[in-house]
Amino acid sequence: VPSLPGVDRLGTDEVARAAASACELSIPAIAIFPATDPNLKTEDAREATNPNNLICQTVRRIKQEVGDELGVICDVALDPYSSHGHDGLVRDGEVINDETIDVLCQQSLVQAQAGCDVIAPSDMMDGRIGRIRSALDSEGFSTVQIMSYAAKYASAFYGPFRDAVGSGSNLGGASKLTYQQSPTQSNEALHEVSLDLQEGADSVMVKPGMPYLDIVERVSSEFQVPTFVYQVSGEYAMLSAAAERGWLDRRQTVLESLTAFKRAGAAGVLTYFAAEVASWLREG
Numbered sequence: 636v637p638s639l640p641g642v643d644r645l646g647t648d649e650v651a652r653a654a655a656s657a658c659e660l661s662i663p664a665i666a667i668f669p670a671t672d673p674n675l676k677t678e679d680a681r682e683a684t685n686p687n688n689l690i691c692q693t694v695r696r697i698k699q700e701v702g703d704e705l706g707v708i709c710d711v712a713l714d715p716y717s718s719h720g721h722d723g724l725v726r727d728g729e730v731i732n733d734e735t736i737d738v739l740c741q742q743s744l745v746q747a748q749a750g751c752d753v754i755a756p757s758d759m760m761d762g763r764i765g766r767i768r769s770a771l772d773s774e775g776f777s778t779v780q781i782m783s784y785a786a787k788y789a790s791a792f793y794g795p796f797r798d799a800v801g802s803g804s805n806l807g808g809a810s811k812l813t814y815q816q817s818p819t820q821s822n823e824a825l826h827e828v829s830l831d832l833q834e835g836a837d838s839v840m841v842k843p844g845m846p847y848l849d850i851v852e853r854v855s856s857e858f859q860v861p862t863f864v865y866q867v868s869g870e871y872a873m874l875s876a877a878a879e880r881g882w883l884d885r886r887q888t889v890l891e892s893l894t895a896f897k898r899a900g901a902a903g904v905l906t907y908f909a910a911e912v913a914s915w916l917r918e919g
């Protein structure tokens with residue numbers, strides 16, 4: 636991915652090898668995202684609920700390779716599958732919350748059936764955590780966890796990720812501000828987290844990371860629940876680009892950024908640097 640130097644799109648077998656090496660590095664879990672064939676992207680994002688889509692095939696392949704040694708986290712949102720690049724269904728130019736949730740429940744179920752351990756809704760529709768929890772429970776997946784992207788900001792730091800899954804050009808400059816949070820808001824994040832916890836989220840995610848350390852701190856100290864932080868693609872790109880030019884020391888700045896998350900109260904970090912950092916930590 637040109638805007639994420641060092642990050643590659645992998646085929647199913649390559650993902651299985653990466654999963655095995657993550658296990659060796661004692662990384663507890665990986666999150667996978669699909670680069671969907673543009674011909675399969677539709678207005679209604681129906682490929683998201685295909686039990687044989689790229690994500691479901693890949694989950695089965697990972698589990699074949701590493702079993703329960705490694706947790707597999709699957710994103711729930713429609714943007715990698717929709718022709719408009721939005722996380723939800725669109726009608727008359729608006730993302731429609733309630734109809735979207737039906738599709739998200741179906742997407743969660745096919746991923747759980749494929750064997751994923753953690754369902755991670757990153758779509759930010761209101762009320763989806765409770766509905767997904769009931770859908771999973773009623774189909775016999777009560778042990779599948781839900782990690783809610785509860786405090787997710789409408790951030791320009793997602794740019795390189797949108798290049799990676801090919802949703803950026805579909806979105807064509809449209810904003811996600813009707814469902815993601817405004818970067819100007821702080822209390823709203825606590826409100827969103829509290830709703831998702833009431834609906835049954837097992838853990839919550841704050842995203843992006845470094846520009847939102849205050850939110851990580853507020854959420855983890857207020858709720859005392861497992862609070863994760865996502866060091867997003869733009870954060871990876873910034874640190875990588877500066878290190879590539881010799882402007883920053885890659886190892887020291889990356890470790891310092893992760894230490895900052897820990898200091899703010901994060902229980903875990905989702906980061907594109909994971910494998911590299913795990914091998915540094917192994918070196919001691």
Ligand code: PBG
Pocket residue numbers: 710711712713714722757758792793794795796797811866867868869
């Ligand atoms: C969307 C989704 C996004 C990311 C993860 N899931 C982007 C967006 O909301 O447009 C971004 C992650 C990153 O930047 O690394 N469901």
